[in-house]
Structure formats: structure tokens, C-alpha cells
Amino acid sequence: MTLTTRISRLQAGTAKIGCLLNPLGGQVRKRAAAIREALRAIPDLMVCEAQDALTFKTTIEQLLQADIDLLVIVAGDGTTHAIFGHLFAARAPADWPLIMIVPGGTTNMTPLDLGMQGKPEQIIQRLHHYLRQPTAPHLVQRPVLRIEQPDIPAIYGMFFAVGLVARGVKFSRSPVKQIGITGGIFTALIMLRSLFGMLFGRQQSAWSPVTMTLTEANGRMHRGTYLFTLVSALHCLLLNIRPYWGKEPEPLHVTLVDQRHKRLWRSLWPLLSGGGHVLREQEGYYSHNTARMTIEMDDEYIVDGELYRSAPQSPITIAATEPVTFLVL
Incomplete structure (x- = not known):
């Protein structure tokens, strides 16, 4: 599926969304109850928890097979780094879902640089609000090393x-x-x-x-x-x-x-x-x-x-x- 189609689905409110949550992330450990509550509030959100190399790989395979349009990563830089490796091994970026990174780790350079400000549960709540009243999404493109x-x-x-x-x-x-x-x-x-x-x-x-x-x-x-x-x-x-x-x-x-x-x-x-x-x-x-x-x-x-x-x-x-x-x- 093309990136344009995924963006259109997101804007139309018909996008399929998956989430990878690392329960060992520094911010996730501190704010676990609030984060899980915010995730549960989003209808039809496919939430998978993963915390090591094996479960990262199997979770990404599962989410890609589900043909999600948006992958929400609630984790830190180390987890995001591992997920990138599995995504690149599986597909070219043009065939990826859109990526949204919620700063849930001990260090969160990538989401903060992209402009994801606020506590993890607040960002998830903003996503919930956006999905209820979708508009043209704000997208940022960056290469990866x-x-x-x-x-x-x-x-x-x-x-x-x-x-x-x-x-x-x-x-x-x-x-x-x-x-x-x-x-x-x-x-x-x-x-x-x-x-x-x-x-x-x-x-x-x-x-x-x-x-x-x-x-x-x-x-x-x-x-x-x-x-x-x-x-x-x-x-x-x-x-x-x-x-x-x-x-x-x-x-x-x-x-x-x-x-x-x-x-x-x-x-x-x-x-x-x-x-x-x-x-x-x-x-x-x-x-x-x-x-x-x-x-x-x-x-x-x-x-x-x-x-x-x-x-x-x-x-x-x-x-x-x-x-x-x-x-x-």
C-alpha cells in the first residue's frame, strides 16, 4: 500500500492503527497506569507489548501482517533503534506504515527532535482527539543512518x-x-x-x-x-x-x-x-x-x-x- 493511501485513510478516519509499547521504558515505568489508560481509550487500537530483541521482531511482523496504516511506538531511543532495524529488514520505507514515536524511554532524542512535546499519556490523548476529528496530518520526513x-x-x-x-x-x-x-x-x-x-x-x-x-x-x-x-x-x-x-x-x-x-x-x-x-x-x-x-x-x-x-x-x-x-x- 502506498504512503499516499495511508495518509488518506488517516485523514478520512479509517486508518488501522497499531501500537508497540515497551513496558521497561524509563517513562513508561514511571507513568504506566496513565499510559495504558490513554491507550485503552482509543477504539480498535491494536496494542502489543515488547521488551527485547525477540519480541520486538515478532511484534513488528505481527503489526505489518495486520496492514496497519500508523505504527505508534511508546518507547525510548533504544527501542526505536531496534524497531527501525526490523522494519528495514522487512520492507522499504515507502511500504512502511506512518510512524509516530511517543517519548516513553529514559532518553527520547528522536521524538523530541521531531516535535513530540509533553508527557506520554498527553501525546496519546492528542492522538485520540485527532482520530475523532481528523484533519490533514502534520508529517515530518527524516532519513535514518x-x-x-x-x-x-x-x-x-x-x-x-x-x-x-x-x-x-x-x-x-x-x-x-x-x-x-x-x-x-x-x-x-x-x-x-x-x-x-x-x-x-x-x-x-x-x-x-x-x-x-x-x-x-x-x-x-x-x-x-x-x-x-x-x-x-x-x-x-x-x-x-x-x-x-x-x-x-x-x-x-x-x-x-x-x-x-x-x-x-x-x-x-x-x-x-x-x-x-x-x-x-x-x-x-x-x-x-x-x-x-x-x-x-x-x-x-x-x-x-x-x-x-x-x-x-x-x-x-x-x-x-x-x-x-x-x-x-
């Missing part, structure tokens, strides 16, 4: 990072996560710890920079040791951080900060606030937009908060997929 290494199945996600950002995510998997903090406070804690590592942790192996070679689609090569490298299809990251300033008309944003940076204290605000155009490549700050690149390194990296490991002599290729269509309420 396709990350490939030899002999490893492709990985899909919205955000890739190495260096201190990956170290910060690894820190978040430590006992600090067992405290039960979620949402903005947890995000701020991770960002502050990463910032501390950036400023003071260069000599500590746990917070060391990453040595890598990044080759752009046009053949330009960046080789060195970097505090961090970010690649994203998102415009804003956690806490509304906007560390990109490339002007090229390409879908993926890339930023590198060299270990030999200058004036880091003075550069932090423009680097994080979207004012990076004042930073200079000669001083260790570089950002551009592209559709494809290759990275060679022997280190850990993250995709949407999930930790992976690269291998020597095993280049990582990152490319933009065709756009995915999201419903935003």
Missing part, C-alpha cells in the same frame, strides 16, 4: 557517536542507571559527566579520545585523534544541543572536535548552542553535511544509546536511507 561493517548485519538509527559521547553512554550503563533517574535529570547527568571527561579526562583511559580516519563522500580525509565525532539525522540532540553548522544540502550532520582543539572553554557555548559557524577548522572544530562517509577505527561507538564495537581493518560505512515519514502531534 544505515551503518554497515563487513560480515555484520546493517544497523539503523538516528544518532552515531564515538569518543567522549560514547564514553558517557557507557558510564550511563554503570550503577548510576540503577538509581532510577530518567528523563531530563538523567540526560543532564550523562551530559555533565561527558563534559567533565572532555575537560579533564584526556589522560584517563576510560575517557580517552578516539583515534580514527573519516573519509567524506567527496574523498576528503580527516585522520587524527578526536575528543568526539557525531553523525546524526537529527537537528537537535539531548537538552536542545545543536552541535552542527555545516551548510551543505545533504541529510546527515557530522561534527568532529580534534584533541588538539584550542580555546575549548570559549568554544563550548557556540559548539553546543548552534553557533558553531564562528569556530574554525584550524583550531580543531569541523562540521559538514553529507549523505555518506567511511570511518576506520578500533573503538566503541553508540547508535541511539546502544553500544557497539568496531574492529581493526573493518571500515564502518554510514549512509542516509530514503526518508521515513513521521506523524507529529
Whole structure:
């Protein structure tokens, strides 16, 4: 079924809607009763709960076989990342249902960047109201990162990072996560710890920079040791951080900060606030937009908060997929 047909059904009030709920998501655990009540209020909504790789796969297969027009994901970035993998393995994005992501996890960069503001149950209630009085839907299209290494199945996600950002995510998997903090406070804690590592942790192996070679689609090569490298299809990251300033008309944003940076204290605000155009490549700050690149390194990296490991002599290729269509309420 075409995307146009699914949009027409949604606008006509005849769309078939399925929901994948991860009961282990950080926000879902805190607000489970209110979220489930809001979901139960939507007539004919097909709700499936899934919480691990196997149930994610079987649930997506079940929902696709039901020929739903809209897939509502109530979960965080990690679950959405896993669902993307199963969807891409099953179909091309043109044959997907529309996607709506309700921020139900510990970190929710993707739905927040798309414009999904509010508590999970409030967003579900907005969906219920929309379905009762449908109008032309507000749709946002974004590509997804396709990350490939030899002999490893492709990985899909919205955000890739190495260096201190990956170290910060690894820190978040430590006992600090067992405290039960979620949402903005947890995000701020991770960002502050990463910032501390950036400023003071260069000599500590746990917070060391990453040595890598990044080759752009046009053949330009960046080789060195970097505090961090970010690649994203998102415009804003956690806490509304906007560390990109490339002007090229390409879908993926890339930023590198060299270990030999200058004036880091003075550069932090423009680097994080979207004012990076004042930073200079000669001083260790570089950002551009592209559709494809290759990275060679022997280190850990993250995709949407999930930790992976690269291998020597095993280049990582990152490319933009065709756009995915999201419903935003």
C-alpha cells in the first residue's frame, strides 16, 4: 500500500492503527497506569507489548501482517533503534506504515527532535482527539543512518557517536542507571559527566579520545585523534544541543572536535548552542553535511544509546536511507 493511501485513510478516519509499547521504558515505568489508560481509550487500537530483541521482531511482523496504516511506538531511543532495524529488514520505507514515536524511554532524542512535546499519556490523548476529528496530518520526513561493517548485519538509527559521547553512554550503563533517574535529570547527568571527561579526562583511559580516519563522500580525509565525532539525522540532540553548522544540502550532520582543539572553554557555548559557524577548522572544530562517509577505527561507538564495537581493518560505512515519514502531534 502506498504512503499516499495511508495518509488518506488517516485523514478520512479509517486508518488501522497499531501500537508497540515497551513496558521497561524509563517513562513508561514511571507513568504506566496513565499510559495504558490513554491507550485503552482509543477504539480498535491494536496494542502489543515488547521488551527485547525477540519480541520486538515478532511484534513488528505481527503489526505489518495486520496492514496497519500508523505504527505508534511508546518507547525510548533504544527501542526505536531496534524497531527501525526490523522494519528495514522487512520492507522499504515507502511500504512502511506512518510512524509516530511517543517519548516513553529514559532518553527520547528522536521524538523530541521531531516535535513530540509533553508527557506520554498527553501525546496519546492528542492522538485520540485527532482520530475523532481528523484533519490533514502534520508529517515530518527524516532519513535514518544505515551503518554497515563487513560480515555484520546493517544497523539503523538516528544518532552515531564515538569518543567522549560514547564514553558517557557507557558510564550511563554503570550503577548510576540503577538509581532510577530518567528523563531530563538523567540526560543532564550523562551530559555533565561527558563534559567533565572532555575537560579533564584526556589522560584517563576510560575517557580517552578516539583515534580514527573519516573519509567524506567527496574523498576528503580527516585522520587524527578526536575528543568526539557525531553523525546524526537529527537537528537537535539531548537538552536542545545543536552541535552542527555545516551548510551543505545533504541529510546527515557530522561534527568532529580534534584533541588538539584550542580555546575549548570559549568554544563550548557556540559548539553546543548552534553557533558553531564562528569556530574554525584550524583550531580543531569541523562540521559538514553529507549523505555518506567511511570511518576506520578500533573503538566503541553508540547508535541511539546502544553500544557497539568496531574492529581493526573493518571500515564502518554510514549512509542516509530514503526518508521515513513521521506523524507529529
